[in-house]
Amino acid sequence: MSRFxxxxxxxxxxxxxxxxxxxxxxxxxxxxxxxxxxxxxxxxIYNSFFYQGHFDPQLFIGQLTDPSNLSAMxxxxxxxxxxxxxxxxxxxxxxxLLGRSDIPAKGLMRALFNIPYMFPPFLGAxxxxxxxNGRSGYLNKLLMSVFNLSKAPVNINTLGGIIxxxxxxxxxxxxxxxxxxxxxxxxxxxECARIAGAKQMTVIRKITLPLVVPAISAGALLIMTTSxxxxxxxxxxxxxxxxxxxxxxxxxxxxxxxxxxEGIRQGAALSIMLVVVVAVALVIQKKILSSGSYDIIKGxxxxxxxxxxxxxKIPLLVLCIATLVLIVIVPLVMIxxxxxxxxxxxxLVPENFTFNNYIKVFKSDGTLGSIKNSIILSxxxxxxxxxxxxxxxxxxxxxxxxxxxxxxxxxxxxxxxxGTVLAIGVILAWSGAIFGISLYNTLWIILIxxxxxxxxxxxxxxxxxxxxxxxxxxxxARTCGASHMESLKDVTLPLIRPAMVSGxxxxxxxxxxxxxxxxxLYGPYTRTLGVQIYSLRDAGMIPQAAxxxxxxxxxxxxxxxxxxxxxKDRKGV
Amino acid sequence: MDQVVLRHVTKRFxxxxxxxxxxxxxxxxxxxxxxCFSFLGPSGCGKSTTLRMVAGFEDxxxxxxxxxxxxxxxxxxxxxxxxEERGLGMVFQSFAVWPHMNVFENVAxxxxxxxxxxxxxxxxxxxxxxxxxxxxxxNVYPSDLSGGQQQRxxxxxxIVTQPKVMLLDEPLSNLDxxxxxxxxxxxxxxxxxxxxxxxxxxxxxxxxxxxxxxxMVCDMGKIMQIDTPxxxxxxxxxxxxxxxxxxxxxxxxxxxxxxVYAKGDMENPLALDIPKDADKxxxxxxRPNSIDLLGADQEGYPTHIAKRIFLTDRxxxxxxxxxxxxxxxxxxxxxxxxxxxxxxxxxSPMWYPAEDEAAEKERQRRQLV
Numbered sequence: 001m002s003r004f005x006x007x008x009x010x011x012x013x014x015x016x017x018x019x020x021x022x023x024x025x026x027x028x029x030x031x032x033x034x035x036x037x038x039x040x041x042x043x044x045i046y047n048s049f050f051y052q053g054h055f056d057p058q059l060f061i062g063q064l065t066d067p068s069n070l071s072a073m074x075x076x077x078x079x080x081x082x083x084x085x086x087x088x089x090x091x092x093x094x095x096x097l098l099g100r101s102d103i104p105a106k107g108l109m110r111a112l113f114n115i116p117y118m119f120p121p122f123l124g125a126x127x128x129x130x131x132x133n134g135r136s137g138y139l140n141k142l143l144m145s146v147f148n149l150s151k152a153p154v155n156i157n158t159l160g161g162i163i164x165x166x167x168x169x170x171x172x173x174x175x176x177x178x179x180x181x182x183x184x185x186x187x188x189x190x191e192c193a194r195i196a197g198a199k200q201m202t203v204i205r206k207i208t209l210p211l212v213v214p215a216i217s218a219g220a221l222l223i224m225t226t227s228x229x230x231x232x233x234x235x236x237x238x239x240x241x242x243x244x245x246x247x248x249x250x251x252x253x254x255x256x257x258x259x260x261x262e263g264i265r266q267g268a269a270l271s272i273m274l275v276v277v278v279a280v281a282l283v284i285q286k287k288i289l290s291s292g293s294y295d296i297i298k299g300x301x302x303x304x305x306x307x308x309x310x311x312x313k314i315p316l317l318v319l320c321i322a323t324l325v326l327i328v329i330v331p332l333v334m335i336x337x338x339x340x341x342x343x344x345x346x347x348l349v350p351e352n353f354t355f356n357n358y359i360k361v362f363k364s365d366g367t368l369g370s371i372k373n374s375i376i377l378s379x380x381x382x383x384x385x386x387x388x389x390x391x392x393x394x395x396x397x398x399x400x401x402x403x404x405x406x407x408x409x410x411x412x413x414x415x416x417x418x419g420t421v422l423a424i425g426v427i428l429a430w431s432g433a434i435f436g437i438s439l440y441n442t443l444w445i446i447l448i449x450x451x452x453x454x455x456x457x458x459x460x461x462x463x464x465x466x467x468x469x470x471x472x473x474x475x476x477a478r479t480c481g482a483s484h485m486e487s488l489k490d491v492t493l494p495l496i497r498p499a500m501v502s503g504x505x506x507x508x509x510x511x512x513x514x515x516x517x518x519x520x521l522y523g524p525y526t527r528t529l530g531v532q533i534y535s536l537r538d539a540g541m542i543p544q545a546a547x548x549x550x551x552x553x554x555x556x557x558x559x560x561x562x563x564x565x566x567x568k569d570r571k572g573v
Numbered sequence: 574m575d576q577v578v579l580r581h582v583t584k585r586f587x588x589x590x591x592x593x594x595x596x597x598x599x600x601x602x603x604x605x606x607x608x609c610f611s612f613l614g615p616s617g618c619g620k621s622t623t624l625r626m627v628a629g630f631e632d633x634x635x636x637x638x639x640x641x642x643x644x645x646x647x648x649x650x651x652x653x654x655x656x657e658e659r660g661l662g663m664v665f666q667s668f669a670v671w672p673h674m675n676v677f678e679n680v681a682x683x684x685x686x687x688x689x690x691x692x693x694x695x696x697x698x699x700x701x702x703x704x705x706x707x708x709x710x711x712n713v714y715p716s717d718l719s720g721g722q723q724q725r726x727x728x729x730x731x732i733v734t735q736p737k738v739m740l741l742d743e744p745l746s747n748l749d750x751x752x753x754x755x756x757x758x759x760x761x762x763x764x765x766x767x768x769x770x771x772x773x774x775x776x777x778x779x780x781x782x783x784x785x786x787x788x789m790v791c792d793m794g795k796i797m798q799i800d801t802p803x804x805x806x807x808x809x810x811x812x813x814x815x816x817x818x819x820x821x822x823x824x825x826x827x828x829x830x831x832x833v834y835a836k837g838d839m840e841n842p843l844a845l846d847i848p849k850d851a852d853k854x855x856x857x858x859x860r861p862n863s864i865d866l867l868g869a870d871q872e873g874y875p876t877h878i879a880k881r882i883f884l885t886d887r888x889x890x891x892x893x894x895x896x897x898x899x900x901x902x903x904x905x906x907x908x909x910x911x912x913x914x915x916x917x918x919x920x921s922p923m924w925y926p927a928e929d930e931a932a933e934k935e936r937q938r939r940q941l942v
């Protein structure tokens with residue numbers, strides 16, 4: 001290029017224009033990442049260790065040696081350990097059952113097993129609290145009166161309860177990973193072992209399981225990081241009993257101090273502890289499960305031979321149905337029934353039912369506003385992430401500037417940061433600390449947190465699509481006379497549009513039900529749907545909280561149906 | 574002795590898109606001890622399904638299968654022996670080498686299942702690896718090996734238990750052409766060494782011809798013909814078998830007044846003997862290299878050279894006959910120029926009934942399965 005570039009005007013123009021467009025794109029993505037990721041993360045670290053410009057480890061050491069913080073850390077670890085272990089076993093078992101056995105109604109059950117993935121776990125926690133609360137749970141009261149017990153037989157407000165509820169919402173992570181791995185696996189790998197003389201059980205143990213280990217470990221990793229960072233379930237089930245995890249402890253510290261700077265600094269120090277726990281857990285997990293990936297998707301696609309369950313078919317089917325009823329139907333029905341009851345604690349019989357809760361909840365302050373806020377935030381975050389994620393993906397995949405790895409890491413980093421930590425970072429960064437810009441108590445600050453939190457979703461989606469767009473497609477457009485910008489607009493963008501749209505929905509849906517970050521960032525006029533349910537319940541207005549919860553569930557179902565309809569016929573590149 | 578016997582074996586499938594399909598329709602065949610027997614046919618002909626029924630991966634809809642004198646599948650007697658108890662060796666198209674085991678463990682797996690003691694496993698695996706030229710690769714993982722080496726692992730794993738019957742499901746089709754030839758030779762060598770019976774499934778006719786003692790040609794779930802490669806090539810009993818094996822050229826002809834005319838030319842008869850049971854419309858089939866291409870001054874059907882194509886080892890001529898074209902291949906020394914007048918003579922062609930269009934449609938429908 002240097003030999004001709006400087007002399008040939010046309011070449012220089014082609015080249016120059018390319019640098020311009022690409023340079024602008026790169027600069028824009030760097031600036032945006034700075035705002036939503038870099039500054040918040042740096043703020044946390046700075047504020048934990050520096051005070052008024054001096055290095056001051058006192059705060060951090062103080063927090064680290066506080067016994068209540070240590071017990072919160074210990075609880076976080078215990079919960080995550082059991083949820084990951086049990087979730088992995090459960091997820092793998094059901095995945096095998098639906099992927100390899102001749103159990104009936106597979107399609108339906110698979111769809112049902114994905115449902116917990118859709119719903120916010122904190123609603124499930126609410127439902128189970130209503131059923132099995134140590135003092136006033138409906139099911140507890142029923143069992144006490146039927147069996148004449150003096151004490152509630154089951155108490156959900158315990159570590160065990162928290163583990164159970166998280167488990168029921170998180171095992172689908174492993175389930176989905178393993179089911180898809182089983183589907184992609186070359187069935188001849190298993191058939192070959194049969195020919196070699198291995199019995200069915202031996203094949204499962206020696207061939208099938210080892211081959212899906214990468215999928216299992218990917219799912220387990222997801223469960224573990226999600227559970228470590230999880231806020232909703234332990235806050236709903238644990239607060240009343242003084243059971244704290246690190247995320248709920250952070251929330252408690254900040255709300256106790258009324259959002260003062262000192263409280264937020266403490267929260268920042270706790271955040272560092274949480275991040276360290278997550279990081280250590282990741283390292284340990286990597287050591288335990290070798291996550292090498294095998295090439296198991298070879299050969300002609302053929303139906304795998306399904307294993308005949310024979311006598312075990314009916315009991316296993318019953319087990320599946322019972323699991324589904326327990327984790328899907330029971331909580332939903334419970335939320336709905338309680339939303340109808342005149343006052344919390346009244347028996348769930350038709351005489352006590354009323355629609356008043358729905359009317360009340362809409363009349364009460366902020367409900368409509370919270371729905372509006374949630375829609376604005378989810379759509380806003382969805383659209384911004386869709387473009388920003390695509391932009392970063394494009395810069396990383398196609399422009400490949402120096403330090404592209406850094407860009408990629410920065411955009412994925414917030415995903416592995418717990419939502420609570422992210423919220424603290426955003427507060428520290430954007431409430432006046434930098435250029436005096438204060439976004440505290442506005443929707444903007446929540447939007448920034450959402451963007452940081454969900455950016456990696458759209459980036460991954462667009463990235464995968466961009467990888468499929470061969471450079472020759474853009475080059476062909478250039479040779480047909482299109483400018484660099486035009487070839488982007490007319491060739492590349494239309495090709496990755498389906499991936500961008502699905503990236504939008506990947507963000508819109510979880511953002512609609514978000515609580516973890518919003519609960520730390522909301523102001524008087526910026527409650528979100530999740531926060532509103534959460535605070536109604538906190539204020540003791542349980543039937544109303546249940547009513548709003550039911551509405552949230554309906555919104556989620558409607559949105560999901562629309563998404564499946566919209567994305568059904570789309571064929572991405 | 575017959576080592577594999579199929580009696581009235583039938584397999585029906587119901588698919589969502591195509592409805593009921595008889596994938597395998599009343600198959601009857603015997604494979605003799607030490608024989609290399611091929612199942613040959615286009616995709617969807619039922620060859621793979623048949624092999625999978627022999628292996629025990631598919632149940633039968635009707636009929637029975639006998640392996641080494643023992644009944645292993647029978648619909649009437651409601652008998653089904655699972656694949657692991659059939660004592661077979663099998664090699665798959667996708668190699669199916671386990672990526673989480675090294676080469677030694679892959680080959681040792683069948684012996685470990687049989688609980689063979691450690692020293693014997695060591696010996697037998699070593700021997701099997703030697704026969705398949707894998708010596709030295711014991712601790713390597715399959716992902717570091719080439720396709721050919723992976724297929725050798727699959728072969729070693731299949732022979733390590735010294736099975737009487739070896740099932741090969743298109744084992745060479747994922748290999749490049751050169752390697753294919755070497756592996757074919759190696760498989761034959763192994764057979765000579767160990768004396769097992771081979772059932773070889775393929776859609777590649779030249780491969781089947783080269784390796785088989787006898788072969789079955791099937792199409793659309795039906796056995797078309799079972800015979801030696803020579804007989805199948807020289808005396809194909811149907812137009813399908815004729816066209817499937819080797820190169821063919823066909824002429825639709827009409828018989829009038831005891832003479833044979835090519836479609837579109839009712840003036841110049843072809844000098845052919847009419848078979849006794851011929852209909853009015855027939856198809857005459859022959860090989861491009863067994864047609865005589867003669868100078869214009871000789872006896873034969875008068876025509877001209879429409880096109881001349883130089884192939885490396887012979888020359889091909891396209892010669893119009895009536896409204897059809899005949900493909901003729903000759904050694905290079907018989908040289909004609911394009912447009913030159915010539916005569917052709919078909920030497921002892923095969924006669925078949927005129928092609929049935931419905932059959933062609935059904936074939937296309939099945940290819941979609």
